[in-house]
Amino acid sequence: MNTINQRPFTVFVEGNIGSGKTTFLEHFHQFEDITLLTEPVDEWRNLKGWNLLDLMYKDPKKWAMTFQSYVSLTMLNMHRKAIPTPVKLMERSIFSARYCFVEQLLRNGSLHPAQFAILDEWFNFIQHQIPIEADLIVYLKATPAVVYDRIKKRARSEEQCVPLCYLENLHQLHEDWLINKTLGECPAPVLVLDADLDHSEITEEYKRSEHQILRKAV
Ligand code: DGT
Secondary structure (H helix, E strand, O other): OOOOOOOOOOEEEEEEEEEEEHHHHHHHHHHHEEEEEEOHHHHHHHHHHHHHHHHHOOHHHHHHHHHHHHHHHHHHHHHHHOOOOOOOEOOOHHHHHHHHHHHHHHHHHOHHHHHOOOOOOOHHHHHHHOOOOOOEEEEOOOOHHHHHHHHHHHHHHHHOOHHHHHHHHHHHHHHHHHOOOOOOOOOOOOOEEOOOOOOHHHHHHHOHHHHHHHHOOO
């Protein structure tokens, strides 16, 4: 078990929309001494009755700033959450929100440069003033066409308008951030898994990460 003064070994699970982050977290349900923090999508879909995710997709120019501001808050909450186990596995992070989504929304014109500047200032402030622990990033690397098909199949109502090019751009931003290291700061070593594999093969692929994630828990 974790001692009070020891911080948990902290892992971010990153990857495109539909790359299987939730399924990856579910794989680790079977292990003790690990806390799984799923992304607060439900909070984004219901803030005092408002569906911010839907508003953002329907009218990004109007709602992207508001949405990203709330994403930052909910992500920060996850980063700062005290947990009782020696390992913490988190779906996404404040870093992918900034380097992938905010970047994308700036580039496609959904965010005005002035709005981007404010989000960037907040991000820099948080990074420098609030401890955010990161020990490992698991990157679920997937082909955009594959995640496009999965998103269509899972039919989350807000995402039905997401075009393939949006996923291609997001994929490239993940690559630039985590592989090419040409975008922002990569806060931890990256383990790349093949997230194109289908259900029958993916468990074996997930197992490849167990040793690195659980070594602190065993
Ligand atoms: P999974 O399990 O890999 O299929 O994961 P998803 O697709 O459930 O989770 P994720 O984080 O890729 O995305 C959930 C939805 O929220 C999706 O429509 C993209 C959107 N989203 C997540 N983070 C951000 C963000 O920072 N900004 C914007 N604009 N959208 C975001």
